[in-house]
Amino acid sequence: MRFIILVKATADSEAGKMPEEELIASMAAYHEALQKAGVLLDASGLQPSSKGWRVRYADGRRTLTQGPFAETKDLIAGYTVIQVRSRDEAMEWARRFPAPCGEHADGEIEVRPMLDLDDFEPSQSMARFRKIEGANH
Template identity: 65%
Template sequence: MRYMIIVKATRDTEAGVMPEEPLLAAMAGYHEALMRAGVLLDASGLKPSADGWRIRYRGSARSVTDGPFAERADMIAGYTLIQVNSREEALEWTRRFPNPAGEGVDAEIEVRQLFELDDFAPGEAIDRFRAMDAGAS
């Protein structure tokens, strides 16, 4: 089971403020523990939305809107992707996630399970995804 730990964007992350050393050290320690346990798949911070863009689909038309975006509550500042054996194991790891805003500051992370190919009905498209997955291994 794969889970994504989502760090919500804040005013500071959107302003490009880099985390201070104590928070970086806590995050490094947490991710090292995930790595030692063999459950870490990927982790990264995201640059502010000012460096990004959105694609809007309306029928068959697509339009591009450059950042920054005002709806900070809907944005993420980073993620950690883990692979564990159960929801309970994922919950235990996420309870240990360092406060992304720094100790004593209100913050929130969101955790979502990723779909696996076995969650979908068999079909040609799923077989194509399986072939890509096998090629990436």
């Protein structure tokens, strides 16, 4: 089972402020533990929304909007993808995740299971996905 741990953005992350060395050390230790356990698939921080854009789909049209975006509560600052045997194991790893803004600051992570190709009903379109390199088999 794959899970994604989403680190919610803050005003500081949206301003491009880099984390303190203590937090970087905590994150490095946590991700080293994930790697040693063989459950780490991917992890990265994201640039502020001012460097990104959104595409909105409505009424058959696409509208591109440049960042930044006002509501930080709706934004992601980083992520970690793990593959574990159970939801309980994912919860245990999530409990160990370092406080994303430092131990004495408010912060939040969100953890969600990821869909695998086997979660979808078999079809011609799903068969096409299975042939794509990098698609989750």
